[in-house]
Amino acid sequence: MKSVRIEPIIENGRLVLLVDVVCDCGQNALLSSQTGKHEVKQPIVMGKSIPKVVLKCEPGCGKTYSLVSQENHLHIFSD
Numbered sequence: 001m002k003s004v005r006i007e008p009i010i011e012n013g014r015l016v017l018l019v020d021v022v023c024d025c026g027q028n029a030l031l032s033s034q035t036g037k038h039e040v041k042q043p044i045v046m047g048k049s050i051p052k053v054v055l056k057c058e059p060g061c062g063k064t065y066s067l068v069s070q071e072n073h074l075h076i077f078s079d
């Protein structure tokens with residue numbers, strides 16, 4: 001990925017990270033497996049484990065990036 005922008009907010013007393021991944025090709029607002037939309041701010045609720053969220057550069061170069069939230073940290077990796 002070219003860069004990741006993370007905006008922390010508190011929502012209903014929980015820490016939520018709004019994550020924007022910029023693909024290697026320069027595109028952002030990647031297609032989210034969680035919402036089925038192109039997300040500029042993919043919400044990731046911290047403090048609980050959630051299924052892996054895959055962001056795909058679609059339409060675009062097709063690369064995918066995974067967000068994996070665990071109890072107290074977030075992994076972001078390119079597939």
Ligand SMILES: [Zn+2]
Nearest residue numbers: 023025057061
């Ligand atoms: Zn791309």
